[in-house]
Amino acid sequence: MTVIDFRLRPPVGGFLDTLMYSAGERRDGFTRSVGFEPSAAAQGQSMALLLSEMDEAGVDQGVVVGRLAGTLGSVPNADVLALVNDHGKRFIGAASIDPTSRRQACDTIDAALAQGFKLINIEPGSYPIPLYADDRRLYPIYAHCEDRGVPIILMVGGTAGPDLSYSDPIRTDRVLADFPRLNVVVAHGGWPWVTEILHIAFRRPNLYLSPDMYFSRMPGWEEYVKAADGFLADRMLYASSFPFCPVKEYKRWFESLPIRPDNLRKIMGGNARRLLGL
Amino acid sequence: MTVIDFRLRPPVGGFLDTLMYSAGERRDGFTRSVGFEPSAAAQGQSMALLLSEMDEAGVDQGVVVGRLAGTLGSVPNADVLALVNDHGKRFIGAASIDPTSRRQACDTIDAALAQGFKLINIEPGSYPIPLYADDRRLYPIYAHCEDRGVPIILMVGGTAGPDLSYSDPIRTDRVLADFPRLNVVVAHGGWPWVTEILHIAFRRPNLYLSPDMYFSRMPGWEEYVKAADGFLADRMLYASSFPFCPVKEYKRWFESLPIRPDNLRKIMGGNARRLLGL
Amino acid sequence: MTVIDFRLRPPVGGFLDTLMYSAGERRDGFTRSVGFEPSAAAQGQSMALLLSEMDEAGVDQGVVVGRLAGTLGSVPNADVLALVNDHGKRFIGAASIDPTSRRQACDTIDAALAQGFKLINIEPGSYPIPLYADDRRLYPIYAHCEDRGVPIILMVGGTAGPDLSYSDPIRTDRVLADFPRLNVVVAHGGWPWVTEILHIAFRRPNLYLSPDMYFSRMPGWEEYVKAADGFLADRMLYASSFPFCPVKEYKRWFESLPIRPDNLRKIMGGNARRLLGL
Numbered sequence: 083m084t085v086i087d088f089r090l091r092p093p094v095g096g097f098l099d100t101l102m103y104s105a106g107e108r109r110d111g112f113t114r115s116v117g118f119e120p121s122a123a124a125q126g127q128s129m130a131l132l133l134s135e136m137d138e139a140g141v142d143q144g145v146v147v148g149r150l151a152g153t154l155g156s157v158p159n160a161d162v163l164a165l166v167n168d169h170g171k172r173f174i175g176a177a178s179i180d181p182t183s184r185r186q187a188c189d190t191i192d193a194a195l196a197q198g199f200k201l202i203n204i205e206p207g208s209y210p211i212p213l214y215a216d217d218r219r220l221y222p223i224y225a226h227c228e229d230r231g232v233p234i235i236l237m238v239g240g241t242a243g244p245d246l247s248y249s250d251p252i253r254t255d256r257v258l259a260d261f262p263r264l265n266v267v268v269a270h271g272g273w274p275w276v277t278e279i280l281h282i283a284f285r286r287p288n289l290y291l292s293p294d295m296y297f298s299r300m301p302g303w304e305e306y307v308k309a310a311d312g313f314l315a316d317r318m319l320y321a322s323s324f325p326f327c328p329v330k331e332y333k334r335w336f337e338s339l340p341i342r343p344d345n346l347r348k349i350m351g352g353n354a355r356r357l358l359g360l
Numbered sequence: 361m362t363v364i365d366f367r368l369r370p371p372v373g374g375f376l377d378t379l380m381y382s383a384g385e386r387r388d389g390f391t392r393s394v395g396f397e398p399s400a401a402a403q404g405q406s407m408a409l410l411l412s413e414m415d416e417a418g419v420d421q422g423v424v425v426g427r428l429a430g431t432l433g434s435v436p437n438a439d440v441l442a443l444v445n446d447h448g449k450r451f452i453g454a455a456s457i458d459p460t461s462r463r464q465a466c467d468t469i470d471a472a473l474a475q476g477f478k479l480i481n482i483e484p485g486s487y488p489i490p491l492y493a494d495d496r497r498l499y500p501i502y503a504h505c506e507d508r509g510v511p512i513i514l515m516v517g518g519t520a521g522p523d524l525s526y527s528d529p530i531r532t533d534r535v536l537a538d539f540p541r542l543n544v545v546v547a548h549g550g551w552p553w554v555t556e557i558l559h560i561a562f563r564r565p566n567l568y569l570s571p572d573m574y575f576s577r578m579p580g581w582e583e584y585v586k587a588a589d590g591f592l593a594d595r596m597l598y599a600s601s602f603p604f605c606p607v608k609e610y611k612r613w614f615e616s617l618p619i620r621p622d623n624l625r626k627i628m629g630g631n632a633r634r635l636l637g638l
Numbered sequence: 639m640t641v642i643d644f645r646l647r648p649p650v651g652g653f654l655d656t657l658m659y660s661a662g663e664r665r666d667g668f669t670r671s672v673g674f675e676p677s678a679a680a681q682g683q684s685m686a687l688l689l690s691e692m693d694e695a696g697v698d699q700g701v702v703v704g705r706l707a708g709t710l711g712s713v714p715n716a717d718v719l720a721l722v723n724d725h726g727k728r729f730i731g732a733a734s735i736d737p738t739s740r741r742q743a744c745d746t747i748d749a750a751l752a753q754g755f756k757l758i759n760i761e762p763g764s765y766p767i768p769l770y771a772d773d774r775r776l777y778p779i780y781a782h783c784e785d786r787g788v789p790i791i792l793m794v795g796g797t798a799g800p801d802l803s804y805s806d807p808i809r810t811d812r813v814l815a816d817f818p819r820l821n822v823v824v825a826h827g828g829w830p831w832v833t834e835i836l837h838i839a840f841r842r843p844n845l846y847l848s849p850d851m852y853f854s855r856m857p858g859w860e861e862y863v864k865a866a867d868g869f870l871a872d873r874m875l876y877a878s879s880f881p882f883c884p885v886k887e888y889k890r891w892f893e894s895l896p897i898r899p900d901n902l903r904k905i906m907g908g909n910a911r912r913l914l915g916l
Contacts, residue, residue, distance in 0.1 A: 115840075115869040241841060246811040246834065255524040274837035278524065280579040281552035284393075285519060299868075301836040301861040305579040312577075313393040533802040556802065558857040559830035562671075563797060583857040590855075591671040 083347050086174070086354040087136075087329065089269060089294045089321035090144030093127040095161030101154055102325055103127060112326055116298040118335075121328030132329065133172070139330040142351070143171065145321070147203040147235060148178035152210040159190070163197055174358065176201035176235050181209055184222040191226055200358045201267070202227050203235045207243020216253040216260075224257060228264035233290075233357055239270030239279070240296055251278035258286040265357060267292050267319060276302035280309050283317065290357055295323035298332065307339050315345040319353055361625050364452070364632040365414075365607065367547060367572045367599035368422030371405040373439030379432055380603055381405060390604055394576040396613075399606030410607065411450070417608040421449065423599070423632070425481040425513060426456035430488040437468070441475055452636065454479035454513050459487055462500040469504055478636045479545070480505050481513045485521020494531040494538075502535060506542035511568075511635055517548030517557070518574055529556035536564040543635055545570050545597060554580030558587050561595065568635055573601035576610065585617050593623040597631055639903050642730070642910040643692075643885065645825060645850045645877035646700030649683040651717030657710055658881055659683060668882055672854040674891075677884030688885065689728070695886040699727065701877070701910070703759040703791060704734035708766040710797075715746070719753055730914065732757035732791055737765055740778040747782055756914045757823070758783050759791045763799020772809040772816075780813060784820035789846075789913055795826030795835070796852055807834035814842040821913060823848050823875060832858035836865050839873065846913055851879035854888065863895050871901040875909055 091097050102109050103124075110120045123131035136144065146166070148159040159177045166175045177194035179187040179202060191202055206213040206220060213220060215238050227234050236257065242248040251272055258266055271293025272279030283289045291314060293306045310318040322332040337346065354360070369375050380387050381402075388398045401409035414422065424444070426437040437455045444453045455472035457465040457480060469480055484491040484498060491498060493516050505512050514535065520526040529550055536544055549571025550557030561567045569592060571584045588596040600610040615624065632638075647653050658665050659680075666676045679687035692700065702722070704715040715733045722731045733750035735743040735758060747758055762769040762776060769776060771794050783790050792813065798804040807828055814822055827849025828835030839845045847870060849862045866874040878888040893902065910916075 240837075245808060245815050246838060247808045250808070252523060252525045252528070259523050274833035276833050277552035277554050277580040281518075282524060284578070300840070301865060302833040309579060530801060530803045530806070537801050555830035555832050555858040559796075560802060562856070587857060 084142045084351045084355065085140055085333070086320070086351045087141050087144045087322050087324070088267070088292050088319040088354055090146060090324045090329070092129055092132055092144070092146060092165060092173070093123065093325070094129055094165055096155070096157035097161070098127060099155050100149070100157060104155065109325060112295070113328070116295065116300065116327065118298070118328055118331050121325070121330070124325030124328065132324070135329040136172075139333045141329055141333060143174055145174045145176060145201070145354075147176040149203065149205060149208070150178045150180055150210075151205065151208040152212075154208050159194060159199070163199070166198065174201075175199040176203040178203045178205075179223060181206075181213060181220055181223060182211070184219065187223045188226045191223075191230065191232065195230065195232060201233050201235055203237070205237035205242070207248030208237065212243045212248060214248065214250070214253050216256040221260070224261050224264055228261045233265035233267060235267045235269050237269040239268065239273040239275075239293075242270065249273070249275060251275040251282060254279070255282045255286070258282060258289050262288055264288060265290060267357070270294060271296050271306060273300060274302060276305050280305060280314070283309065283314050290317045290319055290353065292319040292321045294321035295326045298327060298335070307341065310339075310349055311341040311345050315348055317353060318349045320350040362420045362629045362633065363418055363611070364598070364629045365419045365422045365600050365602070366545070366570050366597040366632055368424060368602045368607070370407055370410055370422070370424060370443060370451070371401065371603070372407055372443055374433070374435035375439070376405060377433050378427070378435060382433065387603060390573070391606070394573065394578065394605065396576070396606055396609050399603070399608070402603030402606065410602070413607040414450075417611045419607055419611060420629075421452055423452045423454060423479070425454040427481065427483060427486070428456045428458055428488075429483065429486040430490075432486050437472060437477070441477070444476065452479075453477040454481040456481045456483075457501060459484075459491060459497055459501065460489070462497065465501045466504045469501070469508065469510070473508060473510060479511050479513055481515070483515035483520070485526030486515065490521045490526060492526065492528070492531050494534040499538070502539050502542055506539045511543035511545060513545045513547050515547040517546065517551040517553075517571075520548065527551070527553060529553040529560060532557070533560045533564070536560060536567055540566055542566060543568060545635070548572060549574050549584060551578060552580060554583050558583060558592070561587065561592050568595045568597055568631065570597040570599045572599035573604045576605060576613070585619065588617075588627055589619040589623050593626055594631060596627045598628040640698045640907045640911065641696055641889070642876070642907050643697050643700045643878050643880070644823070644848050644875040644910055646702060646880045646885070648685055648688055648700070648702060648721060648729070649679065649881070650685055650721055652711070652713035653717070654683060655711050656705070656713060660711065665881060668851070669884070672851065672856065672883065674854070674883055674887050677881070677886070680881030680884065688880070691885040692728075695889045697885055697889060698907075699730055701730045701732060701757070703732040705759065705761060705764070706734045706736055706766075707761065707764040708768075710764050715750060715755070719755070722754065730757075731755040732759040734759045734761075735779060737762075737769060737775055737779065738767070740775065743779045744782045747779070747786065747788065751786060751788060757789050757791055759793070761793035761798070763804030764793065768799045768804060770804065770806070770809050772812040777816070780817050780820055784817045789821035789823060791823045791825050793825040795824065795829040795849075798826065805829070805831060807831040807838060810835070811838045811842070814838060814845050818844055820844060821846060823913070826850060827852050827862060829856060830858060832861050836861060836870070839865065839870050846873045846875055846909065848875040848877045850877035851882045854883060854891070863897065866895075866905055867897040867901050871904055873909060874905045876906040
């Protein structure tokens with residue numbers, strides 16, 4: 083069984099400038115809120131410790147996302163690529179795009195695919211000028227990804243933008259409906275719209291759900307667990323959101339959830355492999 | 361105790377052309393998703409088997425709805441009427457209307473009442489040109505039903521339309537508020553907006569709730585159960601959504617829920633009888 | 639340990655003209671719906687009995703809100719002030735404002751603070767002309783409260799206005815985001831948008847949550863309890879919503895919830911004292 087952690091932000095390159103590393107107390111506060119102790123790799127900003135944690139935990143691969151953002155801080159694709167290239171098959175890259183120019187965004191996507199990126203990361207509400215997930219300016223970009231057969235990560239949960247409207251499940255559903263052959267990983271699980279995103283997941287076979295850090299005991303999380311062991315077993319994805327949750331303890335905790343072993347294997351690796359064509 | 365199943369689509373007439381029969385695998389997939397095995401009556405498209413299932417289960421009557429729809433497939437009122445007339449008091453008819461002409465819709469309602477239909481079925485998001493529940497074009501039709509004293513079934517849950525906005529509970533609440541003497545059966549339980557529809561049910565005495573197929577272990581369903589055994593005992597309605605759920609096994613399962621016997625009797629028959637003036 | 643009940647409407651002055659006293663059967667129906675028996679103080683409209691109930695329950699102080707409303711009925715600030723002055727430190731006053739004139743509203747706020755009011759009560763959807771919480775006409779008033787350092791009570795849950803849109807959590811979130819130094823007590827807990835308001839509470843440190851009468855076993859209430867004993871322990875507020883819930887039995891029930899004693903002390907008094915600078 084290969085374990086893939088679908089959201090993992092290593093302490094290298096541009097990641098160190100994002101809030102999750104530059105505001106360590108804020109991050110640790112979150113970590114404790116969801117019931118974990120901060121990991122040494124997070125606090126020490128140590129790549130070596132992260133790799134050790136992954137080894138000890140038995141996490142084989144991690145999906146690492148580039149980001150173009152305002153307040154959250156950006157991570158250039160080049161940094162993600164360097165990480166992927168430096169560590170063999172340990173990391174899987176998701177490239178970010180600049181949505182203000184559709185042509186440039188499509189070129190970025192094509193270049194990223196040629197470089198070995200496996201996904202495109204789209205975080206509508208976090209761009210310097212926030213967009214809604216169903217903004218018309220994103221539609222040519224979604225179309226391009228659908229045509230290229232590359233899955234996207236769509237961040238429409240948690241602190242997805244300036245206010246709660248940026249995780250509005252109605253807007254998310256429209257994207258899923260309008261691009262039925264585009265596989266969409268909903269990062270942050272659409273939280274807090276838990277029953278709503280699960281309805282969408284039930285209805286739209288092109289949705290993959292990654293509740294990641296909100297899986298861990300945030301209001302409504304039990305519904306994620308039940309769906310993981312039920313109708314969504316083939317499209318739920320395991321993700322620690324490191325450094326928000328510690329790689330090792332998150333895994334130990336996740337494996338203790340009431341999810342049957344065969345479903346657990348899918349969620350912690352099989353679904354990701356199928357989605358990414360690995 | 362008379363048991364009334366408030367949503368039941370027999371394998372006859374136009375029903376056979378709707379997706380629930382023409383796409384049997386899709387239907388069976390749903391059935392299994394919610395924890396049941398498909399019934400022989402559903403898979404065999406057998407009216408005789410359905411009647412046997414009803415007999416064995418002790419289901420005395422079923423509410424059968426006409427439908428004017430796009431992709432879901434339509435069921436003419438004439439087919440529903442024929443079914444009702446062919447089977448004594450075994451079935452209760454709900455007539456559908458065409459919302460594109462308010463005058464014709466009102467004429468249809470009057471004719472249906474004269475023919476013995478007991479309810480009007482309105483599925484705003486499923487019309488060939490989808491409408492929202494609070495679309496102004498539906499308001500004269502709601503007014504006509506309110507004036508005639510006939511309850512409506514309003515389908516504003518589940519796959520209620522092209523996207524999640526068609527089950528928006530805010531729109532549903534407005535209809536309830538604007539027509540306070542119109543009794544409204546919310547089909548599909550307003551799912552996935554579970555706490556929201558329960559708030560509306562708590563506030564609006566003219567709402568009857570039929571979570572039907574989404575009652576059966578879909579995200580948030582435990583709240584339906586608690587409301588059924590609490591403040592909503594007098595306005596919750598039992599419905600299998602056959603052929604999505606099997607008549608007999610759904611009933612057996614429903615009776616095992618933590619709902620007190622006196623409330624169960626109301627939900628499985630008494631509330632429907634009072635609502636329909638039987 | 640000082641116990642503060644953050645929502646308490648005594649049977650005096652203008653309160654007697656509001657629906658909660660003038661429509662006693664409606665109120666008692668609600669009380670029973672949430673699992674309590676109506677208190678003698680509520681049914682007898684007796685101030686002496688209320689004070690006895692508070693004494694017996696060990697409730698030291700109650701927050702009493704003025705209200706300018708349409709159908710719900712109004713309570714002039716003068717009535718609240720008289721109550722506060724008549725009973726030593728037993729009651730804490732929240733003043734209401736008229737949102738139709740921002741200048742007059744700001745004057746009212748300044749006068750109220752000079753008279754000893756500790757909070758401003760804003761109920762956007764209940765004004766004679768209902769407003770949304772993020773209505774631009776309220777923004778100068780929010781700004782004034784933020785500048786004066788006075789917390790507000792914002793009623794955006796339950797029957798918050800003519801329809802469910804008046805408790806829309808997206809609108810609530812915008813107010814919290816746009817006035818980050820304004821402490822906002824969300825009355826009625828944002829119910830029924832339970833996971834959504836808890837997300838907002840998680841994200842916005844200026845939100846205090848008072849689920850009050852909807853805390854008591856309404857759909858989704860277990861999430862309030864878990865948040866109270868988790869990430870929201872420092873910003874959850876105890877409130878009986880008397881006369882909807884009986885002061886004494888509500889407290890006994892509340893103390894039986896699975897909330898650790900140190901968190902219970904915060905929720906039942908400490909948080910309110912810190913918020914109000916007592």
